[in-house]
Amino acid sequence: MTLWQHRGEYHHAVLTEHITPAAPAATSFLQRLEHGGFSARQGLDMVDQLITREALTLSVNDVYLACAVLFLAMIPLLWLARPPFGNAGGAVGH
Numbered sequence: 001m002t003l004w005q006h007r008g009e010y011h012h013a014v015l016t017e018h019i020t021p022a023a024p025a026a027t028s029f030l031q032r033l034e035h036g037g038f039s040a041r042q043g044l045d046m047v048d049q050l051i052t053r054e055a056l057t058l059s060v061n062d063v064y065l066a067c068a069v070l071f072l073a074m075i076p077l078l079w080l081a082r083p084p085f086g087n088a089g090g091a092v093g094h
Helices: 004-017 024-035 038-078
Strands: none
Touching: 004 024, 024 038
């Protein structure tokens, strides 16, 4: 399992916790879907698709943040590394 998938599942679980009968935004959205002609099951499927899309977007943000932190942590290694060539003086082949 990749970091992207793992973080996607985490964000999906966290976002799903907010879809309850006590959440006014969730019930309002589901009611509007039902008035638009969707059945209750189709409305919940659509909400699941929206949550999955948002969870994967958040997980991509997490992966990019991890890469940025990794790259920033490697900058000091660049300063400690030796030059790739033995002697930097003079042109080669002259």
